[in-house]
Amino acid sequence: MNILRKLFVAFGVLVLILVVAIGALVLSARISDGPLGVFAGGPLVAGELVTGLEPDWSFAHDINTIELQLLDPPRSRTIWVAEHEGKIYAACGFMASAIGRLWKQWPVEAERDGRAIVRIDGKRYERTLVRIKPGSVLEGVTAEFSRKYGSLITPAAVAAEEIWIFELAPSDSDMTGAPR
């Protein structure tokens, strides 16, 4: 009985250590300039704010992840990015499961208010997130995501709302985060 009690206490202490470690990282990330891995961070502050003409996004082919911050709420996270026909897109998976919905709230927030800042290679760009629904452009975009990340991102998964895809449109394009 005594051994069982000691094992129980040791397990409890291990769980406590894990919870404290993750809690420390969550709090630390929230007050940081940008996300910390999987943990959402604070507003993107550092880096030149690029304005003017639309950039040539072809360089995004070689970028693995970017940082995305919504203006409301002002939290940032790390996301996948793909370039297709001169436009860039962000993808978010696990949207069909309850745990995924709890984990990933930014797509719902972005659909409400798509105003955002992305930081790519240390430079910041003002964008507007526009959700992409199944249509002609989706084939090419999903193919590019699949090629780049080796994961199964298909138009069918987007149609089933397992994966949400947003265009990172110019901020002055007078669009909202609502689907089109």
Add this chain to the structure above:
Amino acid sequence: MKRSYWTIGVVLIGVVLTVLFVPGVAEFVSRMVLYLLARLAG
């Protein structure tokens, strides 16, 4: 206060300092959490 409480308290403070300030530990914990979340959500 019991000595074991002090021990646990010191260990927890050590954990916090380690994940915040030792290079690589935060990334490791982040990858672990990402893996777990992906498994659970998938």
